[in-house]
Amino acid sequence: MVKKTLIPIGPYHPLQEEPELFKLYCEGEIVKDIKWETGYNHRGIEQLSEKKTFDQSFFLVERVCGICSTSHPFAFANAVEEAGNIEITNRAKYIRSIVGELERIHSHLLWVGLAGHFLGYNTVFMWAWKYREPILDLFEMISGNRNSYAMFKVGGVRRDIENNKIPKIKETLDKFKKKNDLLVGAVMDDPVIHARTKGVGILTKQDIIDYAAVGPTARASGVAIDVRKDDPYAAYPLVNWKVITAEKGDVFAKAEVRLLEMYESISIIEQCLEGLKKEKEGEIEVKVKNIAAGWGTGHAEAPRGEVFHYVLTDGSNSPARHKIRAPSYTNIATFKKSCIGQTISDATISLAAVDPCYCCTERMAVAYDWKTGERILNGNELIALSAEKTSKLKNK
Amino acid sequence: MGFKEFCFKKSLWLFHFGGASCNNCDIEILDCLTPRYDVERFGMLLVGSIRHADVLLVNGSINQRDKSRLLELYEQAPKPILVVAIGACGCTGGIFAEGNTFAGPVDKIIPVDAYIPGCPPKPEAILAGIVKLLNK
Numbered sequence: 001m002v003k004k005t006l007i008p009i010g011p012y013h014p015l016q017e018e019p020e021l022f023k024l025y026c027e028g029e030i031v032k033d034i035k036w037e038t039g040y041n042h043r044g045i046e047q048l049s050e051k052k053t054f055d056q057s058f059f060l061v062e063r064v065c066g067i068c069s070t071s072h073p074f075a076f077a078n079a080v081e082e083a084g085n086i087e088i089t090n091r092a093k094y095i096r097s098i099v100g101e102l103e104r105i106h107s108h109l110l111w112v113g114l115a116g117h118f119l120g121y122n123t124v125f126m127w128a129w130k131y132r133e134p135i136l137d138l139f140e141m142i143s144g145n146r147n148s149y150a151m152f153k154v155g156g157v158r159r160d161i162e163n164n165k166i167p168k169i170k171e172t173l174d175k176f177k178k179k180n181d182l183l184v185g186a187v188m189d190d191p192v193i194h195a196r197t198k199g200v201g202i203l204t205k206q207d208i209i210d211y212a213a214v215g216p217t218a219r220a221s222g223v224a225i226d227v228r229k230d231d232p233y234a235a236y237p238l239v240n241w242k243v244i245t246a247e248k249g250d251v252f253a254k255a256e257v258r259l260l261e262m263y264e265s266i267s268i269i270e271q272c273l274e275g276l277k278k279e280k281e282g283e284i285e286v287k288v289k290n291i292a293a294g295w296g297t298g299h300a301e302a303p304r305g306e307v308f309h310y311v312l313t314d315g316s317n318s319p320a321r322h323k324i325r326a327p328s329y330t331n332i333a334t335f336k337k338s339c340i341g342q343t344i345s346d347a348t349i350s351l352a353a354v355d356p357c358y359c360c361t362e363r364m365a366v367a368y369d370w371k372t373g374e375r376i377l378n379g380n381e382l383i384a385l386s387a388e389k390t391s392k393l394k395n396k
Numbered sequence: 397m398g399f400k401e402f403c404f405k406k407s408l409w410l411f412h413f414g415g416a417s418c419n420n421c422d423i424e425i426l427d428c429l430t431p432r433y434d435v436e437r438f439g440m441l442l443v444g445s446i447r448h449a450d451v452l453l454v455n456g457s458i459n460q461r462d463k464s465r466l467l468e469l470y471e472q473a474p475k476p477i478l479v480v481a482i483g484a485c486g487c488t489g490g491i492f493a494e495g496n497t498f499a500g501p502v503d504k505i506i507p508v509d510a511y512i513p514g515c516p517p518k519p520e521a522i523l524a525g526i527v528k529l530l531n532k
């Protein structure tokens with residue numbers, strides 16, 4: 001019998017910027033099973049959110065994940081606005097979509113860079129991150145910060161994109177498009193990248209459906225799901241664009257989908273900018289007095305897939321219950337399919353291929369007593385606690 | 397020249413510990429390596445093991461699960477080591493300080509030599525912080 005070896009990756013591994021622990025069970029060089037452990041990143045955001053007002057919560061949900069720091073406020077705004085039956089102005093819709101798409105570009109570039117780094121192609125890493133900088137500069141111009149833009153609020157956006165900023169945005173995007181051509185060329189034509197990524201970490205269409213994967217991970221296996229098309233929000237119904245899909249489901253297909261999606265994002269932004277010119281400057285928010293008791297759900301297509309927020313309101317100015325589900329939560333489960341049977345050297349890129357984000361995904365399963373180290377709650381007990389809270393709210 | 401100055405005279409190697417963060421600070425630290433900021437021109441290098449690092453960069457709020465790991469890392473580090481707390485979370489706990497898993501800001505757990513505030517601090521700020529620390 002071949003002996004199984006356990007190879008741990010993490011929790012603090014130079015390969016990852018986030019703390020998480022993977023355990024690869026290998027026979028020889030082949031990965032036979034994989035387990036992962038999270039919790040190193042748990043911050044208790046849902047619970048914190050219930051202590052904050054709706055306005056404050058936006059700053060919090062933005063910090064669920066720094067990379068997709070618009071998608072969470074986006075979904076949260078959709079949820080609160082559904083609960084409060086609020087219709088926002090067209091200008092606010094355009095601005096929201098512009099920020100969302102700029103973020104998609106910077107996030108995809110970040111992934112391309114990291115994927116290059118994982119393959120040992122540091123040139124791709126440096127290139128992609130260099131081209132990402134002008135996009136971050138745009139963010140700084142629009143919102144005042146490179147990441148975590150604080151643009152969203154209930155009923156609209158906090159800052160306007162004045163018409164005099166439009167030419168600069170257009171110019172930057174034009175320049176970026178040329179850079180992206182270069183990057184796409186470099187990835188698509190490089191025989192080594194082909195050899196390393198084609199046929200690696202394959203997820204079939206059925207796998208995607210079984211694991212309910214979302215976002216570029218699903219689209220690379222020929223499942224054309226995209227919240228922006230399936231349940232349009234903000235300015236997406238007002239512009240023309242198409243959902244990019246690929247068929248193969250391997251790492252290469254995922255890279256292809258992401259690279260081509262950036263062109264779609266550019267086109268969406270350009271159309272939104274045209275739309276902005278037609279709307280009156282300054283009409284960026286509707287005044288919201290209070291949010292009635294009720295509930296709302298909101299989703300948004302983050303760079304990694306569907307972000308889902310559920311908000312229960314009780315007529316006060318803060319959420320009574322706030323539930324977040326980030327795309328990586330379902331995408332990470334596909335590791336069970338994509339990594340098993342690969343060699344260890346291919347496992348890293350297969351892990352990276354879904355662009356997992358652990359700070360979004362963090363869940364708590366067990367609680368320990370702080371002082372004695374004693375285990376005080378297990379999963380079932382936590383569920384019972386949660387059920388108790390729901391019934392309390394119901395009876396209120 | 398004291399022993400400490402002697403140790404930090406030449407190229408500094410950095411080790412990055414990301415606690416319970418939102419990932420932004422982590423990304424900004426990585427950003428320092430990329431062409432626009434390029435810390436490697438100062439001889440700074442992000443290394444994979446604390447055992448050959450001169451500087452420990454800590455970002456993110458520290459939760460109960462991270463705390464023992466951070467302590468362990470600090471114990472493994474060759475001394476003297478400079479500890480830099482990065483971001484609002486690293487300095488004070490930031491927006492997560494009221495969370496139910498929060499285990500105290502970095503300076504409650506290990507001694508900190510420099511604080512770089514910001515949420516996230518810009519790469520320029522991170523560079524400036526480390527340079528200031530060196531000239532101290």
Ligand code: SF4
Pocket residue numbers: 063066148416417418419420421422455456457482483484485486490491514515516517
């Ligand atoms: S300081 Fe801000 S950007 Fe940095 S980890 Fe904390 S919340 Fe994220």
